[in-house]
Amino acid sequence: MSGTLYIVATPLGNLEDITFRAVRILKEADLIAAEDTRHSKKLLNHYGITTPTMACHEHNETSKAQDLVQRLENGSTIALISDAGTPLISDPGYRLVSLARDKGIPVVPVPGCNAAITGLSASGLPTDTFLFLGFPPRKQGSLNTFLDNTARHKGTLIFYESPRRIIRLISSAITAFGDRQACLARELTKQYEEFLRGPLSKILDTLETRETIKGECVLFIEGDDEQSAGLSPEQMEAMIMDGLNQNMGTGELAKNIARLANCPKAQVYDMILAVKKRS
Incomplete structure (x- = not known):
């Protein structure tokens, strides 16, 4: 037996x-x-x-x-x-x-x-639907693709990351998702447990002022909400036309507009291609 x-x-x-x-x-x-x-x-x-x-x-x-x-x-x-x-x-x-x-x-x-569930319960972000993504790819190109593929998921996104790469992850997430609401949980249940809540850009600014970052990190990012875009489709198209007239590269233009519109870079990229096709 x-x-x-x-x-x-x-x-x-x-x-x-x-x-x-x-x-x-x-x-x-x-x-x-x-x-x-x-x-x-x-x-x-x-x-x-x-x-x-x-x-x-x-x-x-x-x-x-x-x-x-x-x-x-x-x-x-x-x-x-x-x-x-x-x-x-x-x-x-x-x-x-x-x-x-x-x-x-x-x-x-x-x-x-479990770190993901423990942190999610106190993150202040929606808990009814979430997507656990574990540790993201280390190579930048693979990371960009990984984030772009999750940009339109409606549930809260959960990532594990080391303190050495957390700034890169947040910066890349801003490019891929826009400046969404988020929560960074660090050193869960330990003496120096910390929760940083707010827009991704605010969390990034806080971390960049520190000489060192210690402890394993869990990053929570709100899911895609089409109603949360900071620019209307008409405004975005006008910015695309203006950028194309200035001969801006497609990637750079998509990145800049995505940040302002608080929407995924991939979505803006598709809009740029559509505008180019009509031109």
């Missing part, structure tokens, strides 16, 4: 943010598969959990999954945890869960913290 694979959510930062059930499962399991055993040691020690641990991260998951599934098939109970929050949500674990599923091994979630 096979064992059970538990997917256990752990705190984002504050060690008190863990369920009684999660602590019990971690104590009773035969093995804990952790993203970083050194990082998880602080949590395990805090709750007196002495269960053996094994590293299972993005660089070794393919090979470790086979070993872990074999242990499960032999009857072991294994708890999968990530460094913080819910495993598999922009964290390792998919290969293991997928293989366990294929083998008919019970996979049981033990719910708890």
Whole structure:
């Protein structure tokens, strides 16, 4: 009879943010598969959990999954945890869960913290519909395409990003979406937890005044609202004609008008092409 694979959510930062059930499962399991055993040691020690641990991260998951599934098939109970929050949500674990599923091994979630949902609840942006996008592409060209493809989604957009690239993401988002309302959540549940709310441009200005930015970031951006454009279609077309008469490049013209109109760059780009076709 096979064992059970538990997917256990752990705190984002504050060690008190863990369920009684999660602590019990971690104590009773035969093995804990952790993203970083050194990082998880602080949590395990805090709750007196002495269960053996094994590293299972993005660089070794393919090979470790086979070993872990074999242990499960032999009857072991294994708890999968990530460094913080819910495993598999922009964290390792998919290969293991997928293989366990294929083998008919019970996979049981033990719910708890998740940065995207935690931040969304306090963002001040609509929560009825949202799109979780995880970490965006690192290359600028891929990032631009990625953002353009989500520009017309009506729900709140949720991104994870490192502090080293958050300014670039916000700047690129302004170009792709216009100056939408947003919220940046940083260091969730930790001592220096911070929420920056307002237009993307205001958040960007605040960050650019800082010498350093620390802590993992979650960026929330309001969805597309066709009624929120700052310029009418007639005004936008007049600006397009004026820009074309000044021999402005299509990309630069689309970027400038999108910022003023508070609408996606791709939408303005399409309008420019339509105007050119009629000319």
